[in-house]
């Protein structure tokens with residue numbers, strides 16, 4: 001039943017596989033790290049890598065700059081995740097998962113101490129800056145957890161138990177329950193492997209994307225009543241005051257841009273969330289979503305962020321309302337130029353078709 005998938009050869013090229021093998025096998029002290037504000041793919045790939053390395057008799061440090069939500073405590077090994085204060089000064093190898101740039105590792109990665117250490121980057125963001133010594137970036141994969149299915153196969157780690165639960169968590173959360181536009185046959189094949197290994201889709205769905213707090217629902221209610229829609233771009237702002245009124249925690253409000261883009265009248269959505277950074281400065285976290293055929297990754301990239309065509313984001317300084325006004329305008333511009341480019345392409349194709357027909361008749 002558990003046959004090695006052909007997708008492994010497609011996404012994990014032999015030369016990358018052997019480079020990864022040469023990096024991992026001799027390393028004794030290994031640090032694994034994922035991104036700040038860790039989501040299901042960050043936590044799932046971190047723990048999944050821990051399970052794969054454990055199979056190779058290695059005991060890596062698994063670190064996150066921000067405390068992971070206890071919602072993910074069902075993943076075996078969750079208790080082993082440590083914060084930046086438990087990270088040592090020297091390692092043989094650092095493995096960075098699901099982060100598109102070095103700063104996404106937050107306070108775990110200290111360039112002055114870790115800058116000379118071999119850095120293996122494993123990521124699926126198209127905007128990845130290739131900041132590692134060795135970079136395995138596969139934008140064709142829907143989650144880093146999908147990539148780790150292929151790595152587990154390559155390194156001979158059986159896909160079962162804690163490894164299967166960890167990897168299916170990231171695959172389910174990054175694809176919103178196997179529903180995003182990048183959910184292709186390879187994703188389903190990986191999900192099948194993980195299901196065969198004993199992980200259960202409905203349990204992971206119930207614990208992650210289908211789980212909300214009452215305070216979070218009240219916050220959504222307040223925010224949605226003030227959402228704006230112009231030129232098929234829909235957006236909403238989440239202020240600290242609204243959050244306080246609803247009694248909602250910092251992470252609540254996440255997932256709202258995915259909900260907003262479901263409006264029939266919209267092609268692109270955005271949420272603007274007011275937060276305070278570690279220096280106590282007011283920042284605005286921007287999260288974008290696009291319907292198929294539209295791309296929000298370029299706007300995010302131009303504002304210093306990153307992501308994928310259907311889902312991207314960035315963090316900006318400044319008052320909430322100013323950022324919302326400026327960035328919603330940038331999204332309207334981007335939508336207009338994408339539409340114009342598509343129309344020009346269609347007109348061009350029609351032209352060529354007509355010319356071809358004329359030539360055939362002449």
Ligand SMILES: [Mn+2]
Nearest residue numbers: 041098143144
């Ligand atoms: Mn991811």
